[in-house]
Each structure stands twice: as C-alpha cells, then as structure tokens.
Amino acid sequence: MRNCLRFIRSCHFSLTSTISEWINSSETTINKAAFGELNGHYNLKHNKNSKKRIGEHTKKLWATEGTTKQRMIEGLRKSGLAQKGKLKKERQTRFCEVCGQKFIVIVTSPQKFCSQSCAGKVAIKKATDIYVGNRLKIHEAIKDYIIQWSKENREIVLETPLNKIKTTIKPLLDDIQKHFGVKDFRVISKAVFGEDRGRKELIKYMKQVCNEKVC
Ligand SMILES: [Zn+2]
Incomplete structure (x- = not known):
C-alpha cells in the first residue's frame, strides 16, 4: 500500500487518486513523502489495471463518503499544493472601472482596475x-x-x-x-x-x- 502510494505520487498520473490514497493511508504523513526526482520510482509508469482500480476506488470514495472530498481539500491545503496553484482560491470576474476591460481576481481582492495604468488615471483624476x-x-x-x-x-x-x-x-x-x-x-x-x-x-x-x- 505504502509503496504503491509513493509510486503513484511519483508518476503524477492522477492527482485525485494520489490524494485519496494518501488520505486513506494510516502510514503516510506529508513529511515522509518523497516527491519527484527524489523518489526512487520517478518516471515509472503505472500499468492500466492499477490505474483503473485506483480510479474506481476514488470515484467510490467521492460518491459514498460525504466528508472525503473535504478531507482531500484539507489535505491539499496542508501539503502546500494549494500554494502551487493546483487548488485555486475562488475567483471572480470584474470589469475595470476606468476602461471596462474584464479581469479576474480572487474574490477577496480589493482590486477595482485592470492595470496600474488605469489605477493611475483615477489617481490623477x-x-x-x-x-x-x-x-x-x-x-x-x-x-x-x-x-x-x-x-x-x-x-x-x-x-x-x-x-x-x-x-x-x-x-x-x-x-x-x-x-x-x-x-x-x-x-x-x-x-x-x-x-x-x-x-x-x-x-x-x-x-x-x-x-x-x-x-
Ligand atoms: Zn482598465
């Protein structure tokens, strides 16, 4: 189980299944994990059967366990993957108050203008x-x-x-x-x-x- 998990991680073939395996393993912690090139199995491919098996297992988890999704998200957050942009904060489309151009920001952003240039125009005005x-x-x-x-x-x-x-x-x-x-x-x-x-x-x-x- 543990070896398999490390193997999956190294292959990056499915983020979701990686997370679910990790969440459901009592043996793993984020500190123990060896990622990417540091992992001995780096660059090895999963065979089709194990991919399928893991995929089905994940689907079942998402479907049956109400809290699994939340745990996955929490796990991601703790692992720092959120900071790497793999789990995005909620975004929002806004329109620049000066030029009307669309721009996307996280919902908590105070940004009202598409660019420094437009913000500058407001300051001058x-x-x-x-x-x-x-x-x-x-x-x-x-x-x-x-x-x-x-x-x-x-x-x-x-x-x-x-x-x-x-x-x-x-x-x-x-x-x-x-x-x-x-x-x-x-x-x-x-x-x-x-x-x-x-x-x-x-x-x-x-x-x-x-x-x-x-x-
Ligand atoms: Zn603008």
Whole structure:
C-alpha cells in the first residue's frame, strides 16, 4: 500500500487518486513523502489495471463518503499544493472601472482596475478634481470679494469713467493678490464671468453691483 502510494505520487498520473490514497493511508504523513526526482520510482509508469482500480476506488470514495472530498481539500491545503496553484482560491470576474476591460481576481481582492495604468488615471483624476474644486472655491471667493469691495467703494466705482478704470481697480487688484495670491487679471475676470472679458466689463459689472442690479 505504502509503496504503491509513493509510486503513484511519483508518476503524477492522477492527482485525485494520489490524494485519496494518501488520505486513506494510516502510514503516510506529508513529511515522509518523497516527491519527484527524489523518489526512487520517478518516471515509472503505472500499468492500466492499477490505474483503473485506483480510479474506481476514488470515484467510490467521492460518491459514498460525504466528508472525503473535504478531507482531500484539507489535505491539499496542508501539503502546500494549494500554494502551487493546483487548488485555486475562488475567483471572480470584474470589469475595470476606468476602461471596462474584464479581469479576474480572487474574490477577496480589493482590486477595482485592470492595470496600474488605469489605477493611475483615477489617481490623477482625483487630484485634478480636488485642484479644480479648490480653484472654483477661490474663484467664488474672489467674486464675493469684488462685490463687497464695490459696495464699500460705491462712490468711486460709480464715478469711474471707462477710460480711467486702471486707477480705480488698482487697489482692488492689490487686495485680491494679497488675499488670494492671484494677480493675473484674466483669472480675476474669469472668477466673475467664467471667462476673460477685460477691464471694461469688470467695471461695468461693479457699477451694476453698486446700483444693486447684481447681488
Ligand atoms: Zn482598465
């Protein structure tokens, strides 16, 4: 029995029958086993009869003994065969959240993307969203600041002729640079209008604020 078992192991002809023989032998332990080239019977073939006999025996075991399968699996796990990929952990097919490509992972994997490249795209998008979000907040704050400033300097704003805009808005622009770190006029115009419309439109807007046409 024991010799036969070692023989079967060495031949690798049927993993299932090997396991069942091993499980059902009281003499074998995993430590005693000699695998592959280390085994004296390495490379020898089983004859047809013994193959058939073992095969039938295994089938019977699987069919009749409810716990045999479980014991086989446990045995495999302990023997390290699971780590060799002969007993796979449960897999799951997922679709990449970026490109939609299919990929297969073990069910417990946290992986959401098919590749490093797709995961990277998400990281960049997140960073961009935060950046854009912050920029929008700054734009909003600049617009509010211009509205408040216009109200507080109502007379100056209303009296500013359209050819003397620069003088009037210079202190406003200085304040904006001080508070928000923004000195590019195009950015300031964009904060108010969503696009660059130039100084003339800005002062018109400020006059409207003073006339309470804008809140
Ligand atoms: Zn992908």
